[in-house]
Amino acid sequence: MNTxxxxxxxxxxxxxxxxxxxxxxAKVYAVSLMTIRRDLDSLENQGLATKxxxxxxxxxxxxxxxxxxxxxxxxxxxxxxIAFYASTLIQDGDSIYLDCGTTCLELFKRIHHKKITIFTxxxxxxxxxxxxxxxxxxxxxxxxxxxxxAALSESTIQ
Numbered sequence: 001m002n003t004x005x006x007x008x009x010x011x012x013x014x015x016x017x018x019x020x021x022x023x024x025x026a027k028v029y030a031v032s033l034m035t036i037r038r039d040l041d042s043l044e045n046q047g048l049a050t051k052x053x054x055x056x057x058x059x060x061x062x063x064x065x066x067x068x069x070x071x072x073x074x075x076x077x078x079x080x081x082i083a084f085y086a087s088t089l090i091q092d093g094d095s096i097y098l099d100c101g102t103t104c105l106e107l108f109k110r111i112h113h114k115k116i117t118i119f120t121x122x123x124x125x126x127x128x129x130x131x132x133x134x135x136x137x138x139x140x141x142x143x144x145x146x147x148x149x150a151a152l153s154e155s156t157i158q
């Protein structure tokens with residue numbers, strides 16, 4: 001299991017149980033205590049959990065969502081299937097909006113070679129632009145949010 005999957009599962013366990021223990025997680029995932037502590041550090045840095053001695057608790061009052069990195073590794077086959085189907089609906093000459101999300105990124109990978117216009121606030125898309133990209137990409141302005149890897153601010157909405 002990779003780091004992203006493990007962190008996502010730990011977050012899901014936190015949502016369910018409201019608390020986790022470092023020693024228990026280390027046994028479940030067959031990794032060191034330090035590895036689990038780093039996982040919990042990552043969740044705490046995102047505002048999803050608060051570390052305590054020997055574990056962590058869920059930040060229930062937080063409306064924070066998991067980072068892009070955590071979500072990217074999950075349900076990959078479903079995202080690819082959705083992206084494949086959506087790509088068949090998009091034809092040359094179309095204009096679309098792609099929000100910030102892992103499924104949208106999968107869709108971009110399948111359509112960037114089409115002669116379309118893409119409006120987006122998702123800066124991660126730029127990492128996948130190459131010389132074969134025929135799509136015209138219009139980036140929404142705004143303040144960059146490192147958790148979502150997108151522009152999410154008042155100026156983005158305007």
